[in-house]
Amino acid sequence: MSTPTEVVIEPARRWPRPRLAELWENRELAFFLVLRNLKALYRQTFIGVAWSLFRPLVTTVIFTIFIRLVKVPTLGIPAPLFVLSGLLPWTFFANSVYWGSLSLVVNAPLVTKIYFPRIVLPLANVLTESVDLVLSLVLLAVLSAVYGVALGAEVLLLPVLLLWLIVTCLSVTLWLAAINVRYRDVAFIVPFMIQIWLYLTPVIYPGQLIPEWGRWAYALNPMVGVVESFRWALVGGPAPTSFIGPSLAVVVVLVVTGWWYFSRTEQTFADVI
Amino acid sequence: MTPAIDVDDIWKRYRLGKSAAGYGTVKEAFSSFVTRIGRARAEPAEDFWALKGVSFQVGAGEAIGIIGRNGAGKSTILKILSRITLPTRGRASLRGRVGALLEVGTGFNPELTGRENVFLNGAILGMGRNELREKFDEIVAFSEIGTFIDTPVKRYSSGMQMRLAFSVAAHLEPDVMLVDEVLAVGDEEFQNKCFGKIGEIEREGRTVVFISHNLGAVRRLCKRCILLDEGRVVADGPTDSVLQTYYDLIGGGEATAASEEHGRGGTRLLGWEVRSDDRRASVVRSGEPCEITFRLASTVDHHQIFLVMAIYSQDGILVSSLRTLETLGGFSSLDPGKYSVTFRLPTFPVAPGLYDVHLTLHGRHEGQISSWHVQPPLRVTSEGAPAEDGKREGGVLWLPGEASVERV
Numbered sequence: 001m002s003t004p005t006e007v008v009i010e011p012a013r014r015w016p017r018p019r020l021a022e023l024w025e026n027r028e029l030a031f032f033l034v035l036r037n038l039k040a041l042y043r044q045t046f047i048g049v050a051w052s053l054f055r056p057l058v059t060t061v062i063f064t065i066f067i068r069l070v071k072v073p074t075l076g077i078p079a080p081l082f083v084l085s086g087l088l089p090w091t092f093f094a095n096s097v098y099w100g101s102l103s104l105v106v107n108a109p110l111v112t113k114i115y116f117p118r119i120v121l122p123l124a125n126v127l128t129e130s131v132d133l134v135l136s137l138v139l140l141a142v143l144s145a146v147y148g149v150a151l152g153a154e155v156l157l158l159p160v161l162l163l164w165l166i167v168t169c170l171s172v173t174l175w176l177a178a179i180n181v182r183y184r185d186v187a188f189i190v191p192f193m194i195q196i197w198l199y200l201t202p203v204i205y206p207g208q209l210i211p212e213w214g215r216w217a218y219a220l221n222p223m224v225g226v227v228e229s230f231r232w233a234l235v236g237g238p239a240p241t242s243f244i245g246p247s248l249a250v251v252v253v254l255v256v257t258g259w260w261y262f263s264r265t266e267q268t269f270a271d272v273i
Numbered sequence: 274m275t276p277a278i279d280v281d282d283i284w285k286r287y288r289l290g291k292s293a294a295g296y297g298t299v300k301e302a303f304s305s306f307v308t309r310i311g312r313a314r315a316e317p318a319e320d321f322w323a324l325k326g327v328s329f330q331v332g333a334g335e336a337i338g339i340i341g342r343n344g345a346g347k348s349t350i351l352k353i354l355s356r357i358t359l360p361t362r363g364r365a366s367l368r369g370r371v372g373a374l375l376e377v378g379t380g381f382n383p384e385l386t387g388r389e390n391v392f393l394n395g396a397i398l399g400m401g402r403n404e405l406r407e408k409f410d411e412i413v414a415f416s417e418i419g420t421f422i423d424t425p426v427k428r429y430s431s432g433m434q435m436r437l438a439f440s441v442a443a444h445l446e447p448d449v450m451l452v453d454e455v456l457a458v459g460d461e462e463f464q465n466k467c468f469g470k471i472g473e474i475e476r477e478g479r480t481v482v483f484i485s486h487n488l489g490a491v492r493r494l495c496k497r498c499i500l501l502d503e504g505r506v507v508a509d510g511p512t513d514s515v516l517q518t519y520y521d522l523i524g525g526g527e528a529t530a531a532s533e534e535h536g537r538g539g540t541r542l543l544g545w546e547v548r549s550d551d552r553r554a555s556v557v558r559s560g561e562p563c564e565i566t567f568r569l570a571s572t573v574d575h576h577q578i579f580l581v582m583a584i585y586s587q588d589g590i591l592v593s594s595l596r597t598l599e600t601l602g603g604f605s606s607l608d609p610g611k612y613s614v615t616f617r618l619p620t621f622p623v624a625p626g627l628y629d630v631h632l633t634l635h636g637r638h639e640g641q642i643s644s645w646h647v648q649p650p651l652r653v654t655s656e657g658a659p660a661e662d663g664k665r666e667g668g669v670l671w672l673p674g675e676a677s678v679e680r681v
Contacts, residue, residue, distance in 0.1 A: 009353060009365040032396040040384040043425075114373065114397055115356035270358045271287065 012267035018259055022117050029116060033124035037099075038131060052135040056091060060084045063204050072205050075237045078147040081140070085231040086203040088136050089165050092129045093172075093223055094194045100125040100173030101190050104181050108273045118266045119259075122173045126166055133162075140234060154233040161229050168222050168251050174258035178265045181273050202227055207243055219246035222254065275368065277449055277480040278331040278354065283363035285324040285349050285504075323349040324360070325504040333368070333448075336481040338495035338512060340488065340519055345501040347484045348453065354482065355451050369448025369480075372398060374439070383427035387418055387437055390426050394441045408444045415470075416440035417463075436463055443470045449480045465589070468493060488516060488650060489587040489629055520649045539573035540634055542645045543611070557621055559655040559671040566615045567632055567647075569607075577604040577637035582616050584651070585629040592623060592669050604637055624671045625655045 042048045063083040067074065074082040100122040104111060107121055144151065180186035201223045202209075210218045219225055225247025228240035324346045331337050339347050352358045354365060355373035381390050391412055395405040413422050416437040418429075426434060452471065471494055475481050485491050491498060491512065498515035500508040500522070508518040547554050548564040557563045565582065579598035586592055595616050597605060614632075627650040634643045655671060 005369065007356070007367045007371060009356060009360065009367070011361055011363070012359045028402050029396040032393045036382055036385060036389070036393050039389065040382055043384045110397065112357060116397060116399070267359050270352070 012264075014264070016260070016263040016267065018263060019117060023119060023123075026117055026120050030120045030124050030127065033120060034127045037124060037128040041128075049135070052132045053139055056084060056087055056132075056136045056139060059087055059091075063087070067204060073209070075206050075208065077231075077235050077237055078149065081143055081147055081149060081235045082206075082231070083204060084136070084140050084143060085234040086201075086227050088133060088140065088234070089161075089226050089230045090198065090201060090203045090223070091136070092133050092165060093169050093226075094198070095132070096126040096129045096169040097172050097176065098190055098194060099128070100169070101176035101180050101186055103173075104177050104269060105184070105187070105273065111273055112270045118269060119174070119262060122177045122262075123170065126169045126173060129169075130162075130166075144235065149235060151234075152236060154236075157229075157233050161226070161233055164229070164248075164251070165226050167255055168226055171222070171251055171254035171258045174262040175254070178258075178262045181265065181269050197221070197223065200224075202231075206237070207240070208238060212242070215242045216246050219243040220250055222247045222250045276330040277333040277335070277368050278329075278365070278482065279367075280327060280329050280350070280354075280365045281363055283324050283327045283350070283353060283360045283365055284322065285346075285353065285358070286361040287321045287323055288319070322504055324353075326363070327501070327504070327506055329499055329506060329509060331480055331482065333480055334475070334478040335497065336475045336483065336495045338491035338498040339482065339484045339501060340486075340491060340498055340515070341501035341507075342522075346504040347501055349504075350501070351451055351453050351482070351484050367449050370399070370446075371449045371451065372442065372445040372447030373451040374442045374453065381426055381434060381438060384425055386425055387413075387422040387429070391422075391437065391441055394438065395445075398442060398445050400445060412437075412440045412444050415443065415466075432463070439463075439467055439470075443467070443474070446474075447479065449482070450474055451482050451484075453484045486646065486648070487629075488519075488648075489585070489589065489627075492516065492587060540569055540571045540575070540607070540643050542632065542643075542647070543568040543570055545630070545632075545647050547651065556652040556654050557623075559625060559653055560620055560622055560673055562617075562619050563621050564615055564617050565630070565651075566613055569612045569614060570610070571607045571612065572609050574609065575607040575634070575636065575642070578607065578642065579604055579635055579637075580614055581631075581633045581635060583631045583633070584623070585631065586669050587627050587629070587650070590669060592628060621653070622671045622673070623653050624669055625653050627652055 042051070045051060047054070060080050060083050064079045067079050067083065077085075103121040103125045104118060111118060111121075176186055176190060200218075200221050207215070207218065207224060207228045219242070225240060225243040225245075228243045231237055232240050327346065327350060329337075339350065341347050349358075351373075353360050354367065355371065357373075381394060385393065388409075391409065392402070392405055396402075400408075413419075416433075416439075418433060418437050421429065421433065426437075429437070450471070468490065471481060471483070475494070481494070483491060483494055495512055497510065498508075498512040499506055500515050500519050502522060507522065508515045545565065545567045547557060548566065549557050549561055554563070567580075567582075579596055579601075581594055581596045583594040584592045595618075597614070600616075629650050630647045632645045632647065633641055636642050
């Protein structure tokens with residue numbers, strides 16, 4: 001066993017230090033929680049993992065019909081590819097924010113009985129979505145082949161974009177999960193919020209529809225930069241240059257403040273939950 | 274040598290009442306915000322100090338028990354030591370890896386198999402994957418789960434879940450082990466195994482902090498005890514003398530405290546008393562007649578039930594059990610109301626010492642409905658031999674025999 005460490009227990013701090021080292025020590029716990037989420041999700045379902053393909057497929061079909069009906073411009077990209085490439089990061093965001101914001105309350109028995117860095121819980125929910133994302137990527141690759149769309153070199157940026165997406169999800173989830181411990185209103189607000197958020201994000205329409213002068217304000221929605229970048233990297237179209245700056249800036253602010261707020265309220269979760 | 278655990282003047286405040294700065298709805302938060310702006314005095318939150326300046330030290334390799342009445346602060350101190358909650362004031366430090374056994378089985382996911390849960394639970398408790406792989410066989414063997422290890426935990430009996438959960442936790446090999454009431458469940462054989470394991474952990478030079486209502490268990494595992502009352506340390510010293518202080522505190526043997534261990538509700542134990550020679554007694558003399566009366570309140574109808582009084586020695590041996598089924602010649606029923614149940618013993622031929630008394634309510638069809646472990650233990654003395662706490666010599670029975678020595 002390693003050298004004896006000393007654990008010091010002190011009253012709650014107003015300005016807690018971020019405990020990244022401790023989070024790293026608990027990486028295996030995060031891994032097992034992701035595994036648990038996946039197994040618990042698909043056990044006793046009839047088609048199991050196929051759900052992860054079925055859902056984006058059906059959504060893509062419906063949105064494609066919608067786009068064709070109202071004649072939304074898709075920038076020369078085949079409509080199903082246009083939809084799916086936007087749906088990919090969006091679904092990841094919507095699901096991880098929804099489950100992540102509930103994660104502390106759902107795991108209340110754990111939170112009140114055992115110590116571990118609580119941030120592992122929302123983090124695990126965000127990471128769980130990666131599996132669905134990978135399966136949807138397979139679906140996208142098949143569709144691309146069907147429509148004869150070749151992948152560009154931009155696709156190599158995917159790991160970076162994925163990291164960006166994860167941090168974006170985490171930044172929103174940290175705030176919501178921590179607030180939800182105190183105010184259960186969050187559980188009611190989140191589904192509604194996600195619904196509105198979808199319309200503010202270029203999933204079923206291109207961000208280029210927004211006039212040039214308003215794009216920076218539009219991109220203050222951090223998902224705008226992410227979705228536009230995913231679409232650009234996966235199926236082509238105009239580079240999302242004007243969206244990246246504001247979205248990134250907002251995410252940095254959100255993740256730093258969210259982490260701080262979470263760490264601060266984390267100290268009293270067990271008393272309040 | 275630096276102590277393994279150093280608790281220095283720990284205070285813990287809980288906020289009670291509706292305006293507590295805690296859980297609420299946005300509406301409440303908003304209205305309290307408005308009141309603050311309006312300079313109106315907000316309704317003061319009721320403060321409750323669960324701990325008021327608790328200090329103690331535990332040396333490496335020492336096993337201590339923490340005892341006290343309900344609400345004395347035992348669980349709070351354990352929650353603070355296991356870092357689930359933070360103190361309001363004060364400081365504590367622990368050296369080495371800390372393992373907490375607070376209500377085993379939390380973190381078990383019913384959908385996952387036993388094997389998957391071992392890994393998940395182990396990770397939650399702080400074990401690495403490699404460490405778990407190494408100990409996996411040992412954990413399964415100890416739990417006696419056998420081939421069910423690949424069955425989803427939701428198909429396990431609660432006893433099986435308990436055993437597996439304890440087994441994972443017991444193999445954590447912490448330097449400091451915090452144990453809370455875990456041994457209250459499980460069958461007797463497994464309980465003994467758990468005691469054995471905790472004893473082993475102790476002998477390996479690890480530090481154990483044990484919190485329990487089961488004073489027999491505390492006596493068995495800990496040489497030293499800390500008595501908490503109303504958030505303060507009242508006594509700290511050798512277990513026997515601290516237990517004595519505890520009995521004095523809760524009323525010198527006439528107290529009526531009982532802890533309900535398992536219950537489906539509906540019936541409460543209001544109190545119990547011992548009568549000997551037609552007087553309320555705090556001690557019973559070996560061989561004398563005595564009456565033990567329990568006062569119960571029932572809020573529901575119970576049909577076809579019987580009550581069992583079981584007397585255990587401090588080392589867990591069942592000395593005797595008496596059932597109303599036989600004494601009344603059949604099942605009884607209880608309507609809502611208050612009852613007194615009396616067991617009359619024409620003689621009490623039990624050796625001097627302390628005995629744990631349990632009362633259980635059984636239904637013909639439901640099985641065990643409620644069970645209570647009454648406090649304090651029954652004290653038995655004999656002529657010229659006062660009750661020596663825990664040091665029962667000469668067995669369990671007191672036989673009024675005579676002996677003689679003659680040359681033949």
